[in-house]
Amino acid sequence: MTAANGPANAHVVPGQVRATARVAVVGSLNMDLVARVARMPLPGETLAGQTFAQVPGGKGGNQAVAAARLGAQVSMIGRIGDDSNGATLRAGLESEGIDCAALVATPSTPTGVALILVDDGGRNSIVIVAGSNGALTPDDIARHEAVLARADVVVCQLETPPATVMAALAAARRLGKTVILNPAPVTGPLPAQWLPLVDYLVPNELEAATLTGLPIGSPRDAVVAAQALVAQGARNVLITLGSAGVVAAFGGDDPVHVPAPRVAAVDTTAAGDTFIGAFAAQLAQGASTDAALRFAQRAAAISVTRAGAQPSIPTRAELDAAAC
Incomplete structure (x- = not known):
C-alpha cells in the first residue's frame, strides 16, 4: 500500500500531524430502536426478545461521533424532526463537541428511526425509516457550504436523497477537500459521475457485491471486487469485511488484504461507521493511508x-x- 493521502488533499504531507483536524459529515441521524434476540426470526415467526434499548444512531451521526471521539473537530450537516427524538440526537452530538449549526429541524417530518435486531452472535439486521433524513436537499448543501469549506475531510453516505449526496460530493470536490463515500445502503452501481468526485470509496462486502455484481465470500473475492471498482474509476477502495478485516486498494496499487484484530464480538452495529469516522479523523490529522x-x-x-x-x-x- 502507498503512504499517500487522497489526491484532493495534496497539500497535506503524509505523516505530518495537523494541530487542528476538521471533518464535515453530511448525512443521516436516526433514533435506533434495538432489540436483542437469540437468533433472527424467520418470515412470519414471532420471537421473544431479550432486551430493548433506544439509542442515538444513523450512519451520519455515528460517523460524526466516531470522528469527534477519535481526534477531529466535527461539523454535522443533516436534518432531524422537530420532536423529542430530534432534540435527543442534537443534544447527544453537542455533548460530543460536534458543531450542529447546520443541523436543521424539520417541523413537518419526524426524525428518522432504525429498527435493529442483534442476535447472540453479534450480527444485526436493520430496517431504516428515513423520516427527516429524506428532507435534506441540495439547497441545504449550498446553504451550508461554508461548513464544507472549513473541513479537511468530507464524509457522505447514502441514507439521504441521491441528489443531495451528489451536491455534497460535487461541492467538496470543487472546494478541494478529501472526500470519503460510504455507499450504504446501496441498491446498484453508483452513478458514473460520482466516482471522480470521491477519494475513498468504503463499502462493506455486501455493498461491494452490489456495486460490482460480483459475489464476495472471501478476502480473495473482495480483492477482485476492489479491482473492478478501481477499473470503474474509483481512486482508492477499502472493502470492510467485518472480522475478516479490510481489502484496500490505494493509489493504483494492487489490492491487499489487511486482517482485523481478533476480539470477541458482542454487537457489530456501527462497527463500519466507527471505522469510517476513525479513518476520516486520521486523514484529517495528516496520517498516511496505511496508518489511518x-x-x-x-x-x-x-x-x-x-x-x-x-x-x-x-x-x-x-x-x-x-x-500500550
Missing part, C-alpha cells in the same frame, strides 16, 4: 465488544491506552 487504516481497524475492533451504536464507539484515549 490500521487505526480505524483498532477502533472498530473495540466497538464490536460493546452493545449499541454510538455507545460502542471508543475515544482516542481508549485507543492509546489499548496500544
Whole structure:
C-alpha cells in the first residue's frame, strides 16, 4: 500500500500531524430502536426478545461521533424532526463537541428511526425509516457550504436523497477537500459521475457485491471486487469485511488484504461507521493511508465488544491506552 493521502488533499504531507483536524459529515441521524434476540426470526415467526434499548444512531451521526471521539473537530450537516427524538440526537452530538449549526429541524417530518435486531452472535439486521433524513436537499448543501469549506475531510453516505449526496460530493470536490463515500445502503452501481468526485470509496462486502455484481465470500473475492471498482474509476477502495478485516486498494496499487484484530464480538452495529469516522479523523490529522487504516481497524475492533451504536464507539484515549 502507498503512504499517500487522497489526491484532493495534496497539500497535506503524509505523516505530518495537523494541530487542528476538521471533518464535515453530511448525512443521516436516526433514533435506533434495538432489540436483542437469540437468533433472527424467520418470515412470519414471532420471537421473544431479550432486551430493548433506544439509542442515538444513523450512519451520519455515528460517523460524526466516531470522528469527534477519535481526534477531529466535527461539523454535522443533516436534518432531524422537530420532536423529542430530534432534540435527543442534537443534544447527544453537542455533548460530543460536534458543531450542529447546520443541523436543521424539520417541523413537518419526524426524525428518522432504525429498527435493529442483534442476535447472540453479534450480527444485526436493520430496517431504516428515513423520516427527516429524506428532507435534506441540495439547497441545504449550498446553504451550508461554508461548513464544507472549513473541513479537511468530507464524509457522505447514502441514507439521504441521491441528489443531495451528489451536491455534497460535487461541492467538496470543487472546494478541494478529501472526500470519503460510504455507499450504504446501496441498491446498484453508483452513478458514473460520482466516482471522480470521491477519494475513498468504503463499502462493506455486501455493498461491494452490489456495486460490482460480483459475489464476495472471501478476502480473495473482495480483492477482485476492489479491482473492478478501481477499473470503474474509483481512486482508492477499502472493502470492510467485518472480522475478516479490510481489502484496500490505494493509489493504483494492487489490492491487499489487511486482517482485523481478533476480539470477541458482542454487537457489530456501527462497527463500519466507527471505522469510517476513525479513518476520516486520521486523514484529517495528516496520517498516511496505511496508518489511518490500521487505526480505524483498532477502533472498530473495540466497538464490536460493546452493545449499541454510538455507545460502542471508543475515544482516542481508549485507543492509546489499548496500544500500550
